Amino acid sequence: MTGSATEQTAYDVIVIGAGPVGEVCADRVHRGGLSVALVERRLFGGECSYYACSPSKALLRPIHATHASNRVEGSEGARIEVSGVLHRRDIWINNLDDSGQIGWAEHAGLVPLRGEARITGERTVEVDGTTYRAAHAVVVATGSSPAVPNLPGLRDAAPWTNIEATTSHTVPERLVVLGGGVVACELATVYAALGSQVTIVEMAPRLLGRTEDFAGEAVRKALEEAGVTILLDAKAERVERPTPGGPVTLHVAGGRAVEGDELLCAVGRTPNSRDLGLDAVGAALNDQGYLSVDERMTVPGVRTPDGAPWLYGVGDVVGIALLTHMGKYQARACGDLIAARAAGRDEDDPAFVPYATRLGSPQVVFTDPEVSAVGLTASEAQERGIRTRVVDVPMDAAAGAGLQAEGYQGQARIVVDEDRGVIVGCTFVGQDVAELVHAATIAVVGEVPLTRLWHAVPSFPTMSEIWLRLLEEYGL
Ligand SMILES: Cc1cc2nc3c(=O)[nH]c(=O)nc-3n(C[C@H](O)[C@H](O)[C@H](O)COP(=O)(O)OP(=O)(O)OC[C@H]3O[C@@H](n4cnc5c(N)ncnc54)[C@H](O)[C@@H]3O)c2cc1C
Numbered sequence: 001m002t003g004s005a006t007e008q009t010a011y012d013v014i015v016i017g018a019g020p021v022g023e024v025c026a027d028r029v030h031r032g033g034l035s036v037a038l039v040e041r042r043l044f045g046g047e048c049s050y051y052a053c054s055p056s057k058a059l060l061r062p063i064h065a066t067h068a069s070n071r072v073e074g075s076e077g078a079r080i081e082v083s084g085v086l087h088r089r090d091i092w093i094n095n096l097d098d099s100g101q102i103g104w105a106e107h108a109g110l111v112p113l114r115g116e117a118r119i120t121g122e123r124t125v126e127v128d129g130t131t132y133r134a135a136h137a138v139v140v141a142t143g144s145s146p147a148v149p150n151l152p153g154l155r156d157a158a159p160w161t162n163i164e165a166t167t168s169h170t171v172p173e174r175l176v177v178l179g180g181g182v183v184a185c186e187l188a189t190v191y192a193a194l195g196s197q198v199t200i201v202e203m204a205p206r207l208l209g210r211t212e213d214f215a216g217e218a219v220r221k222a223l224e225e226a227g228v229t230i231l232l233d234a235k236a237e238r239v240e241r242p243t244p245g246g247p248v249t250l251h252v253a254g255g256r257a258v259e260g261d262e263l264l265c266a267v268g269r270t271p272n273s274r275d276l277g278l279d280a281v282g283a284a285l286n287d288q289g290y291l292s293v294d295e296r297m298t299v300p301g302v303r304t305p306d307g308a309p310w311l312y313g314v315g316d317v318v319g320i321a322l323l324t325h326m327g328k329y330q331a332r333a334c335g336d337l338i339a340a341r342a343a344g345r346d347e348d349d350p351a352f353v354p355y356a357t358r359l360g361s362p363q364v365v366f367t368d369p370e371v372s373a374v375g376l377t378a379s380e381a382q383e384r385g386i387r388t389r390v391v392d393v394p395m396d397a398a399a400g401a402g403l404q405a406e407g408y409q410g411q412a413r414i415v416v417d418e419d420r421g422v423i424v425g426c427t428f429v430g431q432d433v434a435e436l437v438h439a440a441t442i443a444v445v446g447e448v449p450l451t452r453l454w455h456a457v458p459s460f461p462t463m464s465e466i467w468l469r470l471l472e473e474y475g476l
């Protein structure tokens, strides 16, 4: 605690938003010896813990386990039990009770404050009418919300977003999904397995547009085999829901109409950057509304009269990588930097710059097949002018994949920078490929020369032997 007259309302640092990113940043700052207030308007733990990562993955795991079991001779017959799957999800989101998360914050030495925060001046934050001062820094970690586009009739139709789709206790008979990105594909996998008749309406020509083409194609094929109808190149035009809670119709360009019992809107995110008072202190938002920060997660141009930076942004609200693990990476770097600056220590330590994002963030899409990838796709590497060589190998080239499932299907790709002899991108598609991506991340971020990587021998008979096959195919 700093100061005396304002002793009850002053902290060294105030972190706004207690999602995973805000929590990690606050913890890191506190470990650096500073007092921290952590403000949350909804649930401590954030979107990720209650409406995004945790519930979606809790719902998907039984589906993956069942499919995996049924693909192995001798263990067929596993089946989904809907009530068990939903119960497991409820346990993972603690029935939307955040007391455990608040307990963690208190135990970690943080001061949790419940309420809506707004920046009202230099290092000053108001929370539901009470003003708090930060001696050193304010961190904006307010995350993002589901985007709901201005499609005629859409808002009036009360569409589901990830919030309803991850917490529902009922399974709609027919679910229309607007969008074909990560949220759409994962939640279509869930609801198709729970028994819904699912239709995906995506305006682009393919699913999972940010991944390698073969990944989106494999997921499309698998979803169709699971009974999902997929409309690509489909421009949604308007929505009708004459009776609240009744059937909902999505009209698509060309005269086609799709009817469902619920409509899930999964077309991206909107940063929670408005109504925070950011303009008044000189912070800039980019054209999509994300808070602009420099490479040290510091908001440029916002300084104390002494010239000290005091405003920072981390996580979804800065829009650099909308992923929990990448936000937490920013939070660790930012929290340590704030503590160093407060102590007058050297701020040039490279650890304060989360530079690995530039090389490409790792991501796992938990569809079946899974897609795990890091770094650049082949076309992104070519667009950057890198002299690339693309190496493709079917996943069943590794004996471990064949053991994992009868008739295992999947593909692995590395994108090699030929001038430097290092991998700049890697994608795996197939059952259980999630855990393969960290080795790829080490290769990409570590910029490990292929000639050195050749000496990293994968164990027999694991799926990791795909690395050996990729290097052999490359010519090593
Ligand atoms: C369905 C779905 C599944 C996902 N699955 C994954 C996954 O498997 N892996 C992965 O890496 N990423 C996943 N993501 C992305 C991930 O959820 C986000 O990247 C992550 O939640 C970002 O964390 P954050 O702390 O920045 O923001 P959030 O989790 O959004 O938390 C921000 C918090 O700030 C609070 N807040 C906002 N404004 C204020 C204010 N003015 N005052 C006080 N509090 C405020 C909000 O209430 C919220 O609790 C998924 C996203 C979705 C939608």
Ligand SMILES: NC(=O)c1ccc[n+]([C@@H]2O[C@H](COP(=O)([O-])OP(=O)(O)OC[C@H]3O[C@@H](n4cnc5c(N)ncnc54)[C@H](O)[C@@H]3O)[C@@H](O)[C@H]2O)c1
Pocket (backbone or CB within 6 Å): 149, 178, 179, 180, 181, 182, 183, 184, 186, 201, 202, 203, 204, 207, 208, 209, 234, 235, 236, 266, 267, 268, 269, 322, 323, 363, 364, 365, 366
């Ligand atoms: N497993 C994971 O890591 C995971 C899981 C879910 C979400 N996320 C993160 O959350 C973020 C948001 O995911 P998302 O799926 O909402 O967004 P997204 O940007 O990944 O996909 C949105 C999709 O909606 C389509 N679209 C946009 N407007 C449309 C319209 N009017 N009609 C039809 N289609 C339209 C786009 O073409 C795109 O394919 C992602 O950036 C992702 O990184 C991560």
